[in-house]
Each structure stands twice: as C-alpha cells, then as structure tokens.
Amino acid sequence: MSSLAAVQKPEDEICPVCRLDTYMNPSMRFLINTECYHRMCESCVDRIFSQGPAKCPIYGCNMTLRKNKFKRQTFADLQVEREVDVRRRVNQVFNRRREEFDSLDEYNNYLEQVEAAIFNLVNHVQEEETEQKLNEYKAANQSAIKANATLLSQEEEKAEIMRQLEAERRLNQRLSAIEESVAEQELKKEADRKIIQDLATAKDGEADNIVKRAAAYVQRGLDLKKSSARRGPRETTSAVSFGDSALSLLNQRTRTNIADTADGAPFDPTTEEYVNEFYKVQSQYYDPFLDNVASNKQAQAAGFQVGVVYEQVLFDAFMGLGVFIEEEKKQV
Structure with a gap:
C-alpha cells in the first residue's frame, strides 16, 4: 500500500x-x-x-x-436515514389505531398496507402511484388523521410526565437514603454522649440498662425517620395500595354522628372524652432534652409535665391519618 x-x-x-x-x-x-x-x-x-x-x-x-x-x-447509513424519514412521514398519514377496527385481522391487513407503501417509497417501486394514494387518503381523512395525532400527542405527553415522576421518585429515594444515613450517625453520636453522661452518675449495675435504653432510642428514631421519609414516595408510586389500606383504616374508625347522640346535641369536647385509636402514650421515653427539663426545679415549679409533651407530640404526629376530606363531605 x-x-x-x-x-x-x-x-x-x-x-x-x-x-x-x-x-x-x-x-x-x-x-x-x-x-x-x-x-x-x-x-x-x-x-x-x-x-x-x-x-x-x-x-x-x-x-x-x-x-x-x-x-x-442522524444515522451513518443514508439508506437507513431515508427509510426512517419515509416511515415517519407515512405513519403521520396512516395513523389509525387498533380500537378503530372491528377485528385483529382487519388491523393487521391495514398494517400490511402501510408497510407496503413504505417499502415502495423507500425502494422507488411504483413511487408516483404510492404518493398519489398517500395524498388521496390524507385529503379524504384529514379530520380523523388530526384527531389521532392529537391522541398520540397526549399519550406521549402522559408518558413523559410518568417518566419525570419516576425520575423524581428515584431521586427522592436516593435523598431519603442519604438523610437516613446522616440521621443514623447523628442519633448514634447523641446516644453515645447520653451513655457517657449517664454512666458518669450511674450506680452499680445500671450500665446494661443505660446501654439498652440508648440502643432502643436509636432504633425508634431510625424507624420514625424511615416511615416519614418513605411515606411520600409510596403515595406517588403505590396510590392504589395506599388508598386501599387508608380506606380500610377509615372504615375502622368510630364516627360520632350528631343525630345518633342521646340528646341530639352537637359534639362538645369539654364533656365528651376523646378516645384515641392510633397510639398509646408510654410513661417514659428516652429523650435527653426532656429528661433534663423534667428534672429542672424551675420547670417543675411552673407545672411542666413531660407526659403532656409526649401526648401532644404523638397527637401531632398521628393527626390526619385516615382522614379524607371528600369522604367527610359526603357524610355532611
């Protein structure tokens, strides 16, 4: 050479x-x-x-x-480039959908005619006759072609929205994983500080209990973080399953009907006792901040009760679960 x-x-x-x-x-x-x-x-x-x-x-x-x-x-092979352009142009005219045909055989015959037209235009076989048929069909079915093109555009838009939602869901999952990792490290550091502080003033034999309470505190904190971080993506991607479980929870709730009361009077929170069905307030939780406040003499003198704080925090956390505005409106 x-x-x-x-x-x-x-x-x-x-x-x-x-x-x-x-x-x-x-x-x-x-x-x-x-x-x-x-x-x-x-x-x-x-x-x-x-x-x-x-x-x-x-x-x-x-x-x-x-x-x-x-x-x-777009393509290195010009023959492929031309076939793609021809196929796009023909499909913009012959854009009938499967639901427009009475049977699958009719739809397959229609697709075969479309492929025959594409073959003729790509390979210059009866090109003038095929172009004439294409123009005649376009003129005779202009309204139907436009309607099908609109449906296709809507479907593509919907698919794009679903793709964006899926990308957003995956991003939220990655961010939630990062937040969980950071929260876990912070909880462990806080638990270690609490253990060191409690061990400094602990009596003999209390070391094991202090370590167990710290581990339980970390685990409860992680469970709460995970449930709150994942509730949003589950509602987006699993709306049906979440809706079913929420409706079952809604059906289990005890509803107070004004017409069914003994005297027909409206609900009065000062005379009727609220029955909690979602959680149970424990007598003690591992919370270094509240423990310090509860042991403060000034707070005790002011009437501070740590149990009231626990109850209010849990009430705020569970408030709204199983409540659906549309269902509430139907019963009014």
Whole structure:
C-alpha cells in the first residue's frame, strides 16, 4: 500500500461539492436534504441555496432543493436515514389505531398496507402511484388523521410526565437514603454522649440498662425517620395500595354522628372524652432534652409535665391519618 493511500480520507469526511475535508476544517458539519439525500457541507448549502431554490450540485441529480429541507444526518447509513424519514412521514398519514377496527385481522391487513407503501417509497417501486394514494387518503381523512395525532400527542405527553415522576421518585429515594444515613450517625453520636453522661452518675449495675435504653432510642428514631421519609414516595408510586389500606383504616374508625347522640346535641369536647385509636402514650421515653427539663426545679415549679409533651407530640404526629376530606363531605 502506498503512503498516499494510507493517508487518504474516507469519502464521508469529504464534501463532494467543495472537496474540503474535516482535517482542513475540523468544525465542518455535513447536511442532507430529504429530497435526494446527498451530503454536502453547511458552507456549500449556505452558498448555493441562500438565495432561493436551486438544483442539487451533485452530478447527475437534477432535483430542485430548498435550504429549509436540509438537516443534520442522524444515522451513518443514508439508506437507513431515508427509510426512517419515509416511515415517519407515512405513519403521520396512516395513523389509525387498533380500537378503530372491528377485528385483529382487519388491523393487521391495514398494517400490511402501510408497510407496503413504505417499502415502495423507500425502494422507488411504483413511487408516483404510492404518493398519489398517500395524498388521496390524507385529503379524504384529514379530520380523523388530526384527531389521532392529537391522541398520540397526549399519550406521549402522559408518558413523559410518568417518566419525570419516576425520575423524581428515584431521586427522592436516593435523598431519603442519604438523610437516613446522616440521621443514623447523628442519633448514634447523641446516644453515645447520653451513655457517657449517664454512666458518669450511674450506680452499680445500671450500665446494661443505660446501654439498652440508648440502643432502643436509636432504633425508634431510625424507624420514625424511615416511615416519614418513605411515606411520600409510596403515595406517588403505590396510590392504589395506599388508598386501599387508608380506606380500610377509615372504615375502622368510630364516627360520632350528631343525630345518633342521646340528646341530639352537637359534639362538645369539654364533656365528651376523646378516645384515641392510633397510639398509646408510654410513661417514659428516652429523650435527653426532656429528661433534663423534667428534672429542672424551675420547670417543675411552673407545672411542666413531660407526659403532656409526649401526648401532644404523638397527637401531632398521628393527626390526619385516615382522614379524607371528600369522604367527610359526603357524610355532611
């Protein structure tokens, strides 16, 4: 092989009009026209077609081209590029849907006719006759074609929204995992500080209990973080299962009907006792902050009760579970 042949550029890197290549002009961009699919550089397109329609400069091609028909090449094989363009153009006209046919055989026959039209246009077989049929069908079914195109656009928009929601869900999962990891480290550090503080003043034999309470505190904190962090994504991705469980919880709730009361009087929170069905307040929780406040003499003198705080915090956390506004409106 000669040295000249070794350095020759591939033909697809050379403009067939000006004969410049990407070595001399690294920023060169090639364009093709959907009428004849001949490649030429962007500079030649601007020079030849900026003043209006002109004939293709490639030898033997007499087609009249327009600048607005040029585009960037997507596929390396121009035959594939042309087939994709033809298929897109034909499918924009022959866009009937499966539900428009009475049987599957009719739909398959329709698809076979569409593929036959695409084959003829791609391979230049009865091209004029196929183009005529395509134009006649487009003129006769313009309203149906437009309606199906609108449905397809709506479906694509819905699919894009679902894709964005899925991406957002995955992002939220990653952020939740990071938050859980950070929260776990913080809880462990706080538990270690509490253990050291309690062990400094602990009596003999209390070390094991202090460590167990610290471990239980960390575990409860992690469980609460996980449940609150994952509640949102579950509602987004599993709306049906969440709705079913919520409705079952709603049905289990005891509803107080004004008409069913003994004297027909409205509900009075000062005379009727509230029955809690969602949680049970324990007598003690591992909370270093509240423990310090509860042991403070000034807080005791002011009437501070740690049990009231526990009850209020749990009430705020569980408030709204199983309550659905639409269901409440129906019963009014």
